[in-house]
Amino acid sequence: MSSSNFIDYVKICSRSGAGGAGSMHFRREKYVDKGGPDGGNGGRGGHVILRGNAQLWTLLHLKYKKHVIAEPGNPGEGAKRTGAQGKDMILEVPLGTIARDAETGQLKAEITEDGQEIILTPGGRGGLGNDHFKTSTNQAPDYAQPGEPGREEWVILELKVLADVGLVGFPNAGKSTLLSVLSAAKPEIADYPFTTLTPNLGVIAYRDFKSFVMADIPGIIEGAAEGRGLGIRFLRHIERNSILLFLIPADSANIQKEYQILLGELEKYNPQMLDKKRLLAISKSDMLDAELEEALRKELPKEVETIFISSVSGKNIDALKDMLWKALNG
Structure with missing residues (x-):
């Protein structure tokens, strides 16, 4: 669309x-x-x-x-x-x-x-x-x-888009790619900021014919709650999601800082957003060796469950589905 x-x-x-x-x-x-x-x-x-x-x-x-x-x-x-x-x-x-x-x-x-x-x-x-x-x-x-x-x-x-899981992240975090890998959704993906200009919905097939819905929300930038970038136009769609899946790429300069900025934008828009369940996925982690991944783990926020994934190699994609299903039904 x-x-x-x-x-x-x-x-x-x-x-x-x-x-x-x-x-x-x-x-x-x-x-x-x-x-x-x-x-x-x-x-x-x-x-x-x-x-x-x-x-x-x-x-x-x-x-x-x-x-x-x-x-x-x-x-x-x-x-x-x-x-x-x-x-x-x-x-x-x-x-x-x-x-x-x-x-x-x-x-x-x-x-x-x-x-x-x-x-x-x-x-x-x-x-x-x-x-x-x-x-x-x-x-x-x-x-x-x-x-x-x-x-x-x-x-x-x-x-306000109805979905079980909302993907939250900066532009180019890999949200559209992840949604296309997890579901049959085919969002337009290109190599520039704000690739996603509209929320994309995908139905994620799970075990025993179960499923849940995930929404790829356009990227948040610092100041979105004040209307910068695509602003609050798309923040409203996150209000309806049961779970927020934060997606931050492994090559981010500072994962902890990026996570806090995203949290801050959600809180400024609506403080009740912070009451939702949150999970953190580190995307593009196929480029990390075991030693570098272990070093990154020490810098991650302790209060949120985290998983390292790769949409390209398929690393931990099934484990991510398990994690989301457990959080939705826990």
């Missing part, structure tokens, strides 16, 4: 339908003397509804749909007939989509399951017809309720 097709943030105007007016009607039939009130209720206005769709990975289809409008309800009719309900407007969105009020930032909805439906903007209620108001003391009410107006609001839809 090219970066131009990956849209993870849209702002829309959501307008629900107005409710139909209740009917003010009296029964008029031949041979029926003094027919009573029989005005029906108005129909409900259409809702604007979010529906989860596991086949969608982007909000691209909503990028140019600025105004989303549901139908109004029909008015009630005589013979106690209720007006037809306004047609709902259903917006299909990827799993991991959240909706916020554009003015207050308040969370309105969160879609995490396929087929899940949440009313984003409710339609107006239909008005009651005059049949509803008849009583023993008021047998001919000559009034009915108007329909409730629909609502109009600006809403921000934001996608």
Whole structure:
């Protein structure tokens, strides 16, 4: 998926339908003397509804749909007939989509399951017809309720990729290569910073037909939490991952420092990120001999479980899968 097709943030105007007016009607039939009130209720206005769709990975289809409008309800009719309900407007969105009020930032909805439906903007209620108001003391009410107006609001839809494991690292740490080796994902890989401009998802096959999902998040640079580089646009995707797999190449000038910078960026963006399980993989370790690898181990952060891997030679790739599975199910 090219970066131009990956849209993870849209702002829309959501307008629900107005409710139909209740009917003010009296029964008029031949041979029926003094027919009573029989005005029906108005129909409900259409809702604007979010529906989860596991086949969608982007909000691209909503990028140019600025105004989303549901139908109004029909008015009630005589013979106690209720007006037809306004047609709902259903917006299909990827799993991991959240909706916020554009003015207050308040969370309105969160879609995490396929087929899940949440009313984003409710339609107006239909008005009651005059049949509803008849009583023993008021047998001919000559009034009915108007329909409730629909609502109009600006809403921000934001996608946070759902994955079990999020790959965290600087540009060129080897995340895309690792994902392509672990799964059937085929991210575009080239030899320049920010190769990955969109999150790539891969399903990792494990033993006994088990599997888990890994997301290759675009590289973090120092200052990302303040918006440098690709900034916080992609940091939000890491929020949803159960486990964070930090990937640092063996030829890094200072692995410990690089790890602390990555941690710092996550903490500045959202301190709760540090509550997630963390693992550290040292990539490109096929270039190390046993003596150099042992020397590097002494410099590694002690608080995180570490493994030396190589996507090129396949070194410890199966062991990494075991480690991830154990952390996911531990």
